[in-house]
Amino acid sequence: MPIGDPLDRVLSVDLSRRRASVERRPELFDEGLGGVGVGIRLLEEARVVGADPLDPENAVVLSVGPLVGHYPLASKTIALFKSPHTGTLGESHAGGRSAVSLRLAGYGAVVIRGASDRPVYLVIDAHGARFRDASALWGLRSSYTVGTVLRERERGSGHRSILRIGPAGERGVTYASVITETYRHFGRLGLGTIFGSKRLKGIVLIGNRTLPVADSSAYRRAYDEIFRAATTSDAMRKYHDLGTPMNVLPLNELGALPTRNLRTARFEGADAISGEAIAESLLGRRLACSHCPVACVHLAALRVPHPREPYFYKTLMLGYDYEPIYALGSLLGISDPGAMLRLIDEVEIQGLDAITTGGVLAWATEARERGIVTDKELDGVALAWGSSDGYVEAVRRLVDPPTDLYRALARGVEHAAGIYGGEEFALAFAGNEMSGYHTGPAIHWTHATGARHSHLDSAGYSVDQKAEGAAGPDEIVDGLIVEESWRQVLASLSVCFFARSIYSSDRIIEALAAIGRDESADRLERLGRETLARKVRFKFACGYDPTRVRIPGRILETETPHGRIDERAFRRAGPVCWPCFPRRHRGS
Amino acid sequence: MAKRLAVVDVDRCVGCQACMFACTRRSGLGGAATARIGVRSAGGMRKGFVVVVCRACPDPPCARVCPVDALVPRDGGGVRFSADACIGCGNCVSACPFGAAFWDAEANKPLICEYCGVCARYCAYDVLALEEVPDADR
Numbered sequence: 260m261p262i263g264d265p266l267d268r269v270l271s272v273d274l275s276r277r278r279a280s281v282e283r284r285p286e287l288f289d290e291g292l293g294g295v296g297v298g299i300r301l302l303e304e305a306r307v308v309g310a311d312p313l314d315p316e317n318a319v320v321l322s323v324g325p326l327v328g329h330y331p332l333a334s335k336t337i338a339l340f341k342s343p344h345t346g347t348l349g350e351s352h353a354g355g356r357s358a359v360s361l362r363l364a365g366y367g368a369v370v371i372r373g374a375s376d377r378p379v380y381l382v383i384d385a386h387g388a389r390f391r392d393a394s395a396l397w398g399l400r401s402s403y404t405v406g407t408v409l410r411e412r413e414r415g416s417g418h419r420s421i422l423r424i425g426p427a428g429e430r431g432v433t434y435a436s437v438i439t440e441t442y443r444h445f446g447r448l449g450l451g452t453i454f455g456s457k458r459l460k461g462i463v464l465i466g467n468r469t470l471p472v473a474d475s476s477a478y479r480r481a482y483d484e485i486f487r488a489a490t491t492s493d494a495m496r497k498y499h500d501l502g503t504p505m506n507v508l509p510l511n512e513l514g515a516l517p518t519r520n521l522r523t524a525r526f527e528g529a530d531a532i533s534g535e536a537i538a539e540s541l542l543g544r545r546l547a548c549s550h551c552p553v554a555c556v557h558l559a560a561l562r563v564p565h566p567r568e569p570y571f572y573k574t575l576m577l578g579y580d581y582e583p584i585y586a587l588g589s590l591l592g593i594s595d596p597g598a599m600l601r602l603i604d605e606v607e608i609q610g611l612d613a614i615t616t617g618g619v620l621a622w623a624t625e626a627r628e629r630g631i632v633t634d635k636e637l638d639g640v641a642l643a644w645g646s647s648d649g650y651v652e653a654v655r656r657l658v659d660p661p662t663d664l665y666r667a668l669a670r671g672v673e674h675a676a677g678i679y680g681g682e683e684f685a686l687a688f689a690g691n692e693m694s695g696y697h698t699g700p701a702i703h704w705t706h707a708t709g710a711r712h713s714h715l716d717s718a719g720y721s722v723d724q725k726a727e728g729a730a731g732p733d734e735i736v737d738g739l740i741v742e743e744s745w746r747q748v749l750a751s752l753s754v755c756f757f758a759r760s761i762y763s764s765d766r767i768i769e770a771l772a773a774i775g776r777d778e779s780a781d782r783l784e785r786l787g788r789e790t791l792a793r794k795v796r797f798k799f800a801c802g803y804d805p806t807r808v809r810i811p812g813r814i815l816e817t818e819t820p821h822g823r824i825d826e827r828a829f830r831r832a833g834p835v836c837w838p839c840f841p842r843r844h845r846g847s
Numbered sequence: 848m849a850k851r852l853a854v855v856d857v858d859r860c861v862g863c864q865a866c867m868f869a870c871t872r873r874s875g876l877g878g879a880a881t882a883r884i885g886v887r888s889a890g891g892m893r894k895g896f897v898v899v900v901c902r903a904c905p906d907p908p909c910a911r912v913c914p915v916d917a918l919v920p921r922d923g924g925g926v927r928f929s930a931d932a933c934i935g936c937g938n939c940v941s942a943c944p945f946g947a948a949f950w951d952a953e954a955n956k957p958l959i960c961e962y963c964g965v966c967a968r969y970c971a972y973d974v975l976a977l978e979e980v981p982d983a984d985r
Binding site for chain 2: 328329331359363406407410416417418440441442467468469470471472475478479482486490544545546547548549550551552554556558576774
């Protein structure tokens with residue numbers, strides 16, 4: 260690190276004692292680079308393996324990498340914690356303004372421990388962390404309001420990020436999100452639930468400083484090359500034009516778009532909820548994360564009439580991405596984009612993870628059809644494919660459960676199916692609901708083996724879509740591990756994965772050299788392998804057993820573009836590789 | 848010919864702040880703290896953005912309140928700033944109704960636009976442009 264770079268400053272916050280302190284940890288950032296590489300080390304230091312995820316002992320680590328604030332597309336904050344949803348590794352990446360604000364506040368990482376006795380929010384700036392009373396904010400019905408209040412109450416507009424939870428985080432739904440800048444999320448594994456358990460309603464990160472560079476002309480050169488690639492390359496154009504919803508039509512065409520709880524992988528309503536259709540009729544504006552010229556965030560302007568008054572409308576600006584379209588659209592058989600967007604809005608209001616919420620509702624709909632759950636258990640909500648009003652009602656009940664069934668659903672489909680049955684159509688792996696790709700075996704290996712059971716871990720969907728059937732299962736799985744290892748490097752730099760083709764090893768080395776850090780391709784690769792090994796070790800220590808990961812029968816029954824997945828081959832490739840993770844990929 | 852910065856269409860702004868980073872890079876630094884341009888949300892991301900630039904006023908109030916002539920009106924509008932003359936009183940910051948006189952807390956001096964147009968070169972959505980001051984405005 261060049262002299263004067265504040266990346267190695269780690270801010271520790273103890274919510275129980277209301278104390279905060281800063282320590283310089285140069286060795287930590289030398290070894291781990293930043294982001295996930297540093298975060299996993301800090302999580303190990305926090306000794307949370309044996310803790311109940313909702314216990315004050317659980318820690319939240321937020322970290323960023325050295326390229327943040329210097330280069331475009333380095334825009335992610337990495338959150339690490341023990342997940343209340345899976346009981347093992349919780350990892351979530353979010354953009355918005357969070358990464359740049361944290362970096363320019365002068366920190367590389369924040370570690371939050373303990374729990375407050377009453378609701379608080381934190382203000383983190385160059386001077387450290389301050390504790391602000393949030394008791395009046397606790398119980399607010401909408402996550403949007405929390406953002407509005409903090410925005411008006413705190414300073415730093417234009418240089419800040421506002422992280423907050425909605426009702427779901429307060430009420431302990433295990434897949435509650437932390438929302439940042441209204442449209443970005445720390446989703447999936449329950450960071451919002453951890454915030455709630457700590458009575459932490461939000462964090463305002465305020466940062467505005469300069470960062471030193473080692474060689475300013477090399478810096479400008481490296482910058483311009485990355486900026487040009489970001490604004491002109493084909494790789495980024497798809498995110499730029501339609502955003503992630505560009506995936507809907509090609510996946511449907513392939514027969515890989517999970518529909519009605521994956522009873523089929525083609526949706527007759529796909530055209531209506533495609534990126535093209537929504538852009539055509541509803542796209543109102545586009546947004547970007549800080550320091551990202553791509554602006555992949557697409558907002559729909561949805562005109563909603565007053566329930567009684569004629570000629571009275573409100574216009575909502577709602578974010579839509581591929582994942583919510585899959586989970587709250589095709590997976591539930593919803594083909595009316597307006598109805599789907601209103602469901603997305605309710606999920607946002609409550610502060611839930613969209614993918615898991617969709618998975619839970621899809622399972623419950625099928626369970627109702629099969630008579631596994633009754634209308635009484637559903638509190639009279641007649642869940643039916645395509646019927647969005649019922650789904651909106653059910654989402655509210657996940658957060659404020661009137662029955663044991665909703666209480667079970669608030670912990671995910673595996674938990675609910677464990678009680679009520681219907682495990683063969685409970686679409687989750689190791690506790691985490693599956694993503695919107697039924698592209699072939701590789702994506703499901705990703706779901707089954709990825710360190711956080713997320714499609715982004717090793718991107719099997721991409722392997723499936725490129726594969727010509729040439730590679731054997733073991734080869735594919737080995738390829739996934741190489742991909743997942745490399746992604747640890749990107750996540751240590753806290754670069755957006757959408758920019759993975761721009762941030763090649765050579766570019767990374769050049770970009771780092773210009774800001775005063777020497778790296779080699781070997782060292783980066785070693786860092787990736789070692790970071791993945793640490794994450795997997797953390798999971799094993801939490802009790803994760805790869806040989807016991809349940810394979811939902813439904814993914815084997817419903818045909819993929821590669822045909823039906825052969826159960827024996829799938830399971831054989833699995834156990835061959837899973838137990839080997841710690842040994843073969845320990846790093847050196 | 849004098850040039851000035853124009854916000855061509857603020858409603859196209861995506862809030863990436865590439866302009867702020869570009870301006871800061873002129874001083875050979877990373878980050879955004881020495882930017883002479885500011886982008887912030889107009890009351891949350893749902894509402895769009897406010898882009899603050901020096902509009903190169905024909906009769907600049909910032910120059911009128913400078914007690915030491917560190918800000919001198921420029922032919923064609925706007926000001927030229929002399930950091931050596933500046934005593935860091937901050938009058939200019941209060942005088943600009945747009946908030947376009949930014950503040951460098953480290954140097955204790957204002958950050959004043961030099962109408963170079965680097966920010967516009969990094970605006971991917973044609974929100975910003977460097978334009979020539981038309982004769983009618985001179």
